[in-house]
Amino acid sequence: MKYLPRIVDSEIKELMEIMGAVLIEGCKWCGKSTTGVYHAKSVIEFQNPDKKQEYEEIKNTKPSLFLKGEKPRMFDEWQMYPVIWDTIRTDIDHSGQKGNYILTGSAKPSEGEIMHTGTGRISRVLMRPMSLYESGESTGEVSFKDIIEGNDIAGVSQLSLEDLASVIVRGGWPASLEVKSEAKYRFAKEYVKSLIHEEVKKVDGVERNPEKMQNVLRSLARNIATSVSNSTIEEDVKNNFVDISRPTLIDYLNTLEKLFVIEEVNATNLNFRSKYALRTKPKRYFVDPSIAASILEMTPNDLVKDLNTFGFMFESLCMRDLKIYAGSYGADVTFYRDEKDFEVDAILRTTNGKWGAIEIKLGAGYIEEAAKNLLKFKERVDTKKCGEPSFLVVLTGAAYSYKREDGIYVVSIGTLKN
Numbered sequence: 505m506k507y508l509p510r511i512v513d514s515e516i517k518e519l520m521e522i523m524g525a526v527l528i529e530g531c532k533w534c535g536k537s538t539t540g541v542y543h544a545k546s547v548i549e550f551q552n553p554d555k556k557q558e559y560e561e562i563k564n565t566k567p568s569l570f571l572k573g574e575k576p577r578m579f580d581e582w583q584m585y586p587v588i589w590d591t592i593r594t595d596i597d598h599s600g601q602k603g604n605y606i607l608t609g610s611a612k613p614s615e616g617e618i619m620h621t622g623t624g625r626i627s628r629v630l631m632r633p634m635s636l637y638e639s640g641e642s643t644g645e646v647s648f649k650d651i652i653e654g655n656d657i658a659g660v661s662q663l664s665l666e667d668l669a670s671v672i673v674r675g676g677w678p679a680s681l682e683v684k685s686e687a688k689y690r691f692a693k694e695y696v697k698s699l700i701h702e703e704v705k706k707v708d709g710v711e712r713n714p715e716k717m718q719n720v721l722r723s724l725a726r727n728i729a730t731s732v733s734n735s736t737i738e739e740d741v742k743n744n745f746v747d748i749s750r751p752t753l754i755d756y757l758n759t760l761e762k763l764f765v766i767e768e769v770n771a772t773n774l775n776f777r778s779k780y781a782l783r784t785k786p787k788r789y790f791v792d793p794s795i796a797a798s799i800l801e802m803t804p805n806d807l808v809k810d811l812n813t814f815g816f817m818f819e820s821l822c823m824r825d826l827k828i829y830a831g832s833y834g835a836d837v838t839f840y841r842d843e844k845d846f847e848v849d850a851i852l853r854t855t856n857g858k859w860g861a862i863e864i865k866l867g868a869g870y871i872e873e874a875a876k877n878l879l880k881f882k883e884r885v886d887t888k889k890c891g892e893p894s895f896l897v898v899l900t901g902a903a904y905s906y907k908r909e910d911g912i913y914v915v916s917i918g919t920l921k922n
Contacts, residue, residue, distance in 0.1 A: 507542050508678060510535065510638055511832050511922055512629050516543055520576065520603035523627040524596030527582075527607045530631035531764040531791050532703065533695055535678040536608040537580050539631065544578035544606050551581045559585060567591040575604045582607040589613075589626070596625040611707045612762045630764075633676030633792040635825040636663075637921040640681075641671055644921035646905045648829050651895050651913055652858055659905035661918025668866075668901050668918075669804035672817050675794025676824065689803070692794035696721070704759050712756065718799075719746050720756045724766060724788060725796035729819045731785040731841075766790055769823065772838040772851045787839060793820040811866070818866045819849065822899050822917055826850055826862070829922035840881065848881050850899075860895035868902035875912045 512528070519526045520543065528536045541547055548570060550559060562569045567587045571577065582588050592605050607626070636642035645659030663671070673689050674680050680691040700721070704712045723740035724732070734753055741748045748756075760766045768786035790796050797807070797817060807814040823837070830837050834855040840848040850862040861881055863874035878896040887893075897913045905919045 525605035525626040532610045546573035550584040578606040635828040646919045659919030661916035663918035669807040675792045692798035725799040832922040858894040862897045874898040
């Protein structure tokens with residue numbers, strides 16, 4: 505099978521030149537192993553059952569034997585044998601060589617399982633399911649580089665409303681791209697099934713109730729792209745006649761974060777000095793919108809018929825892609841909301857201090873409203889304190905990408921790349 509290039513490839517290649525090892529981490533099925541193999545010359549698959557006894561003996565006698573092999577050497581699902589972390593770190597300290605090791609992991613190890621942080625020896629790269637540009641569904645005519653630099657843009661998306669619904673329900677799972685039939689929508693369903701019944705136990709060996717976990721996931725899906733409180737999730741679960749305590753709920757949420765299934769988008773920490781106080785509760789998103797669609801049992805046709813839910817799912821899709829694109833050049837993504845509940849969907853800040861605001865709207869009919877919101881936001885913040893925004897963007901599911909006369913960019917997600 506032909507390797508599909510990923511945006512993180514260039515980051516991995518660069519880090520391999522300056523670091524002893526690179527850790528590629530992220531949720532199951534997002535393509536970490538395939539990408540790791542692409543950059544490696546030898547591989548150990550720690551999840552291989554035929555090798556379990558052999559690996560156990562090496563772990564308990566001489567872990568350095570794991571390192572024997574052609575370099576770069578890759579260790580798939582390294583967290584199954586956490587001893588490899590300190591073994592690699594020690595080897596890097598002694599040899600001083602760069603780019604010898606690649607680790608991949610779909611769960612964060614428990615505290616205390618590794619002795620050292622790996623700072624200065626092992627660098628981390630976070631990988632997500634594919635963006636629309638990586639899956640070949642965005643034309644890539646518009647780059648964030650051009651937007652940040654204030655250049656003119658032009659592009660026409662090939663994605664209809666029905667296409668957007670389809671890619672949301674299918675998700676960015678690399679294996680799903682090979683399937684042309686309706687079966688492509690089953691990947692997310694199988695992922696959720698595996699998550700509930702297998703992965704939440706494997707992560708630390710603790711038994712967790714599948715029914716409770718499913719209800720927690722359902723509440724998160726129903727409240728996607730919002731600052732949903734733990735109290736609301738707890739109430740949702742109990743309304744389905746499933747009892748859950750606050751400590752159990754927190755454990756379940758922590759487990760989902762540990763497995764890279766959910767992630768928080770924080771409220772902005774830019775010092776805007778708005779005359780209104782900022783709200784600071786983060787928003788929760790699934791790492792891929794298809795997870796929420798699967799949990800709610802929504803088909804592409806269901807989304808098209810329910811534009812309100814479609815809008816939230818579309819925001820989740822855009823946040824996935826924004827995080828992938830922003831991460832490729834060290835930028836971070838936050839959001840803005842003040843005590844008057846005035847909100848901007850995303851604030852993107854680059855490493856050199858440039859920043860901009862992004863409103864996400866599914867349809868062309870909301871572009872003007874979003875543009876007015878961005879201009880209102882610009883007036884509310886103290887630009888003398890935080891600097892003028894380098895860009896204002898309406899990110900949309902509509903067809904055309906262009907720069908308006910007022911300087912606001914209208915960008916179709918189906919034309920965007922990093």
